Amino acid sequence: MNFLYLVLAALSAGILVGKYTGFQFGNSYEVMLYALIFIIGVDLGKSRGLKEIKELGKIALILPLATVVGSLLGGLLASFLLNVPVKWALAISAGFGWYSLTGPLLAQYSPVYGVVGFLANLTREILTILFYPVAIRRIPKELAVSMGGATTMDSTLPVIVKFGGSEITVIAFVHGFILTAIAPFLIPLILQL
Amino acid sequence: MNIFIPLIAGIVFGYIFRERIKINLDKPMSVALLLLIFFMGVEAGRVEINAAELFVASVTFAVLTILGSLAFAMLMGGKLR
Numbered sequence: 046m047n048f049l050y051l052v053l054a055a056l057s058a059g060i061l062v063g064k065y066t067g068f069q070f071g072n073s074y075e076v077m078l079y080a081l082i083f084i085i086g087v088d089l090g091k092s093r094g095l096k097e098i099k100e101l102g103k104i105a106l107i108l109p110l111a112t113v114v115g116s117l118l119g120g121l122l123a124s125f126l127l128n129v130p131v132k133w134a135l136a137i138s139a140g141f142g143w144y145s146l147t148g149p150l151l152a153q154y155s156p157v158y159g160v161v162g163f164l165a166n167l168t169r170e171i172l173t174i175l176f177y178p179v180a181i182r183r184i185p186k187e188l189a190v191s192m193g194g195a196t197t198m199d200s201t202l203p204v205i206v207k208f209g210g211s212e213i214t215v216i217a218f219v220h221g222f223i224l225t226a227i228a229p230f231l232i233p234l235i236l237q238l
Numbered sequence: 239m240n241i242f243i244p245l246i247a248g249i250v251f252g253y254i255f256r257e258r259i260k261i262n263l264d265k266p267m268s269v270a271l272l273l274l275i276f277f278m279g280v281e282a283g284r285v286e287i288n289a290a291e292l293f294v295a296s297v298t299f300a301v302l303t304i305l306g307s308l309a310f311a312m313l314m315g316g317k318l319r
Contacts, residue, residue: 048268055272059279074277079244081270086248088263091256104315111310119306123299138303149274150241156281161292163278165299172300184308191311192304233241 049167052145056163078149082229085146089226101219104187108216109223112191113231116141129161136235137162141194141224142169142201150232169194173201178208186210190217195228197221 062068120138124131133151137158140147144166152159173193180189186209193201198221205217252259 051268051272052275055276056279059276059281060283061279062276063280063283065283068280070277070280074274074281077270077274077277079241081267081274082241083244083248083251084263084267084270086245086250087252087259088248088267090249090252090254091259092252107314108311111314112307114314115306115308115310116303117306118310119302119304120299122306123295123302126302127295127298129295134299137299141303145271145275149278152278152281156278156285157287157292159278160282160287161295161299163275164292164296165303168296168300169303172304176304180308184312185315188311188315189308191307191315194303194307229245230242 052167056160074149075153078153081146081149085229092222101215104216105219105223108188108191108220109227112141112194112220112224113139113227115191116194132235132238133158133161136232137165139228139231139235140166141228142166142173142196143194143225143228144170146228147232150229150236154236166194170196170200173197174204177201177204181209186213187216190220193217193221195221195224198225 116138117135120134121131123129123138124134127134129137133155136151137147140162144163147166148159148163150159151162170193173196177189177192180192190197190205190209190213193205196202197205197217198219202214202217202221206214209217
């Protein structure tokens with residue numbers, strides 16, 4: 046949670062600097078973005094998530110697939126409700142809760158949609174932490190994992206395990222791992238439409 | 239530069255050197271992320287933003303993506319139970 050405060054502080058400080066000063070940072074944004082994407086790639090490459098996918102069987106692939114389809118359809122509905130162009134709505138939804146990736150990727154093309162992408166995915170993470178314990182009263186706990194999207198392998202994993210039980214750990218981790226692997230490819234693909 | 243180049247380069251690098259990479263990537267990732275979000279904020283600060291609209295849009299996206307995911311998980315995953 047402490048890191049979340051740092052993230053919000055960095056965003057607020059940036060907005061204040063942008064609004065009230067004329068500082069120019071050149072291409073630092075792009076350099077940092079590519080550095081972050083490279084580090085994310087290294088982390089994915091050395092991860093042992095693939096091994097666990099094999100052990101879980103069908104649900105390992107079906108649950109993330111449901112999350113992808115459901116998130117994109119939810120984004121499509123939001124696009125009509127909010128009058129946001131479909132391309133941006135799908136790109137925002139394709140973050141699957143990974144706000145630190147979605148925001149910067151979208152901000153490359155539009156600062157406003159970058160901030161929406163960031164906040165929408167941050168809100169998804171926060172809502173998962175708040176409502177996973179409520180959701181599992183009515184929905185099977187392993188299926189309710191889908192609400193957390195890509196965050197179920199890290200930030201929302203403790204809540205899921207605490208309330209869903211330790212037997213849910215591998216499903217949640219693999220679900221998050223697969224979505225974490227999909228999001229960096231899917232968002233740029235949608236943005237190129 | 240295409241975003242896929244550093245991503246794929248990173249995956250290949252990480253996979254090839256997965257036994258040798260002993261450093262924790264959390265710290266460099268956090269530093270890169272905080273700087274990136276700061277720069278994103280700077281760009282956003284230069285544009286006129288309606289905070290209320292932004293808040294409504296963010297919550298709508300979050301709620302609908304969660305509900306969509308849950309609905310499809312029930313639909314597709316229900317058969318596995």
